[in-house]
Every structure is written in C-alpha cells, then in structure tokens.
Amino acid sequence: xxxxxxxxxxxxxxxxxxxxxxxxxxxxxxxxxxxxxxxxxxxxxxxxxxxxxxxxxxxxxxxxxxxxxxxxxxxxxxxxxxxxxxxxxxxxxxxxxxxxxxxxxxxxxxxxxxxxxxxxxxxxxxxxxxxxxxxxxxxxxxxxxxxxxxxxxxxxxxxxxxxxxxxxxxxxxxxxxxxxxxxxxxxxxxxx
Numbered sequence: 001x002x003x004x005x006x007x008x009x010x011x012x013x014x015x016x017x018x019x020x021x022x023x024x025x026x027x028x029x030x031x032x033x034x035x036x037x038x039x040x041x042x043x044x045x046x047x048x049x050x051x052x053x054x055x056x057x058x059x060x061x062x063x064x065x066x067x068x069x070x071x072x073x074x075x076x077x078x079x080x081x082x083x084x085x086x087x088x089x090x091x092x093x094x095x096x097x098x099x100x101x102x103x104x105x106x107x108x109x110x111x112x113x114x115x116x117x118x119x120x121x122x123x124x125x126x127x128x129x130x131x132x133x134x135x136x137x138x139x140x141x142x143x144x145x146x147x148x149x150x151x152x153x154x155x156x157x158x159x160x161x162x163x164x165x166x167x168x169x170x171x172x173x174x175x176x177x178x179x180x181x182x183x184x185x186x187x188x189x190x191x192x
Contacts, residue, residue: 055074
C-alpha cells in the first residue's frame, strides 16, 4: 500500500548526441561490401567459364579482423590469384583520396595493416594480387595490382587517389582488354 506511482512525464533533459553510426548503417555498409564480394565471385566464375579456363573460384568466409583475403582463384592456366574487394561510395570525396585508414583495418593479431597481412599471404603463397574497387557513384569496377597499393602503404603514404586507380587499373567493363594479360604483366607480388 505504501507504493506511490510516478507519473510518466518525459524529462526535460537534452538528449545525448551519439557520434558513431547507427547499427543499421554499419550493417548496411557491411552488407554492401559482402554484396560486392559476391558480385566479384560471380564475375571471376563467369570469366573462367566464358574463356573456357579450368579453375576454382573461392570466396573466403567472413571474419571481422583476420580474413586473409576476400576471393581466391586457383587455375593452372589462369594463375593463382588473391583478390581483395573494396566498395567506395563517393569517388570524389576527400578530393578523390581514399585513405588507407578508411578502406582497411589494423589486425588484432599482429597490429599490422590489413593490406600488409594480405601481401604476406599472397607472397608466401606465390599468388598474383588484385584489389577490386567498386565506385558506386560512377558505377564502375576497377581492378588494380595489390602490389601497387602495398608499396604506397609501406612507403608511408596515407592514401591512394581515384585517378591513380583508374590510370593503373583494369576496368572490368572494357571488353577489348585482356584480364589475363593484365594479371600476368602487372599483378605479381614481390617482397621489398
């Protein structure tokens, strides 16, 4: 009987401002990345089928921090390849600069950047290294040598520009160019 019921009146406090993204936005960003990995998996599978090249394309299982690479392609004739996929919302954001801190993560296991760990994985496995960038605003997918991105990171540069990606990359929508020649000529992983 001694309990009193408090009236439900909203408090006059100012709401706290949260600086992090809402969970729905974080989930949506992850889903876009997974979707792009799936698109690249289909692209490589169809490419091998269209060119009548025997080989396997494998999409690595998702792991938050220590996934070696997104897609692996194993073929005696096409080569042994690893491909990392990055989806970019706006290619002109930050004056066309894609900062490594935004497009990659630091490993919890050894404290190194994701691209350095991937380079070790590619080099130790004697694989060609690719990095696929999907520019959602331009509706383009450009593949660049993983070695190029790795060298910029190791040399202390903080970003790669959209222009560098387009100039040094392979546009998958270009039917005239040969992906096989691009990989063989430009995508070897070498240790410095």
